[in-house]
Amino acid sequence: MSIPAVSITNVSKRFRLYRERNQTLKSAIMRGRTSIHEDFWALQDVSFDVPAGSTFGVIGRNGSGKSTLLKCLAKVYFPDAGSITTNGRLAALLEVGTGFHPELSGRENVYLNGSILGMQRKEIDAKFDAIVDFANIERFIDQPVKTYSSGMYVRLGFSIAIHVNPDILIVDEVLAVGDASFQAKCLEKFGALKAEGKTVILVSHALTMVEEMCERAAWLDRGRLVHVGEAATTIERYRQSEATDDSDVQESG
Amino acid sequence: MRGLKELLESRDLLVNLTLRDIRGKYRRTVLGQLWSLANPLAAMLIYTFVFSFILRLQPDRGDPSGLDVFALWLLCGLLPWAFLSNVINQGIASIVGNASLIQKVYFPRIVLPLAAVGAAGFNWLFEMAVLLIALSIVGAFVLPWIPVLLLVMILLAVFATGIALVLATANVYFRDTEYFVTILLQIWMYLTPIIYPVSLMRTASADLGGLFGTSVTVLDIYQLNPMVHFVDVFRQLLYDNRWPDPTDLLVCLVWSVASIAIGLAVFSRNQKKLAELL
Ligand SMILES: Nc1ncnc2c1ncn2[C@@H]1O[C@H](COP(=O)(O)OP(=O)(O)OP(=O)(O)O)[C@@H](O)[C@H]1O
């Protein structure tokens, strides 16, 4: 518990909102510049630690910056200010089945996706059966994945990601597509990961699930951290504010 | 240097992405990999018909091989060119085409254009193997030249990769790049002695003499095109069966190094920003 699994210090992330995005040369030359934009801070000065071996929830409204934060953790985006340190191997499940090639079979895609997530071939060989088993799609593993149902996609993708055996697993709302039995299986798997001392960070709008699973949670609103602490307390405060303030999704800017 | 270590760690990914490109491409076709021969073969038939049969273009006999087959002479230049143009086209598309991947997972971005090079290289190897067999059948003695040939092929691949890296980056900012390049490649091809011999260019330039009263000839400018030298080297090895001209080799080497250095610099400077720019 001493060294945090993830430590986020003063992270800010800026996006440019283009009023006119000149992605063609013609418009760039005609205006003599590439774009007219204004800055939009999707994250502002966010700091918190995620203790190792805990399950951590991130909650907040649509557009509050949760996915942006996870992408910064996953090194897909780079923060414009602040720093993020992670201890251990990290696997992110930002969208299941990215990198699946529709024409290739499930088997070929396991290898492709596994290597995208950072596994070596030998490692995949060793875990192949477990991956297919967890996803429960043995019969279809040699079919092209374009024939899979969306639930099967998620199962296979999720199964690959957890078999990367990460120290830190980041999950962004991807479980919603799976059926009840698969969701139960995933929750069980999260429990097992926790027992092994792994850290799970998850974004979800299913507050009861977050409450059940997570010890701690962070609440983001318009890119700012509102509260971080015990999951129950954070969720309670979030619920209260939602009840009192029913305004729409934030305006940009 | 950290980038290099990362790249080494993701070589499995590189292999798998290359395989994805290779396997995915001809999936569910009857002819499969043979399709990769279709394009060069069709081009060969057309050019041979037009330039050899109608226009009576006659390149010099292979020296010392003594070969005199227009179609094969053509292919010795056409196949390397087709490779270059494939690498550039597929390399450009590799970043924009894999946007969803880049926005969802972290991995060294450079593996995407490199996988495109790998897939194009695989096709090229296949085509060159067929060409070597054809050359051997008509009596060229190519076997001893294979090691040098492989070396020059690697040089061309490096040269092409550098260009692809720059253009792939540019294409993220301006999607025009892709269309622009299609046209540029056509012009570039005709500025390279692929379907006509350099000797014709030499005569034409000599007839004209120095430009604007200087001693600079059209040929001098023409030879600034690196592909002139690459094609020359490939023909000397494959068609003539002799040591390539050392100046040509040196020029190829210099261009390759320059191209990859610029390509890597441009790409690595932009790779962190790719996810949000897409
Ligand atoms: N690439 C981008 N360019 C410009 N703006 C972006 C980009 N990505 C995200 N944003 C903006 O950043 C804000 C936060 O987005 P984010 O996806 O992090 O929200 P979220 O909390 O995950 O919402 P949700 O609950 O709907 O998933 C949004 O206003 C969004 O418009």
Ligand SMILES: [Mg+2]
């Ligand atoms: Mg989100």
